Amino acid sequence: MLSTVANKPDGTFDLQELEERIRGSNIHEPVTAMVAVENTHNYCGGKVLPLKFLDDVGALCKKHSLALHMDGARLFNACAHAQEEAARVVRDCDSVSVCFSKGLSAPVGSALVGSYHFIEQARRARKMLGGGMRQAGVLAAAALVALHEVVPLLALDHKRAQVLAKVIEGLFLKAFTVDAHNTHTNIVLVRISEHAPLTADQLVQRLAQVCLAETQGDCKTPNDEGVIVKATEFNSKTIRFTLHREITDEDLWLAIMKITYVFKELSSNLENK
Incomplete structure (x- = not known):
């Protein structure tokens, strides 16, 4: 079950409210397992989340043993604005999704990044839902061009x-x-x-x-x-x-x-x- 915390105009949200929404041992409620953030934040106008905020969210997730996922559809735009490497921006994240067809201008494609075990689970879920694509290397080639030539x-x-x-x-x-x-x-x-x-x-x-x-x-x-x-x-x-x-x-x-x-x-x- 999804629980949301309202975003502030800069794309961040109140960490105290987030902590109050974490559900644990109450048998009448689902257990909170993950926190998700979006960077850049689309509905806030492409706002870039401050590194300090991301660090604080990461610390809160570790405190409560929660996974942290970043919707990084426009991650490299965030990196360009912050003048930071992607590895630093997603440092505390357990998983990240990246889109190649938005700011990076590839014709199509996204990537999911995480641990080996997480990606194995994702592949299994994809197969269970009937997903799959043959000769996807053609699209991957365009994504590589985007990473090497468009990011700069x-x-x-x-x-x-x-x-x-x-x-x-x-x-x-x-x-x-x-x-x-x-x-x-x-x-x-x-x-x-x-x-x-x-x-x-x-x-x-x-x-x-x-x-x-x-x-x-x-x-x-x-x-x-x-x-x-x-x-x-x-x-x-x-x-x-x-x-x-x-x-x-x-x-x-x-x-x-x-x-x-x-x-x-x-x-x-x-x-x-």
């Missing part, structure tokens, strides 16, 4: 995300806010004012549209083509931009031009209502 480039994604966040923040529009200072990695969350009659889905759709006024004005490429920006609806009032290795500086500034145009357009429309 992650800091560039973070830098471009910072540029994007600061530009949006610098527009000073009441309808749209972003926390540039706390944009740690390649994820930029933009929040729509609760008072604005605009949903995240509507904003995502507008960013993907090209209207005639854009191409007749300055919101276009050097080849007079319209610009489409892809964003994700995070919740009803938040959208997410994600930077990756295929986005160049030129692409970034085209995106900023489009985002600025759309945000100002919508802000003006909202003010006139």
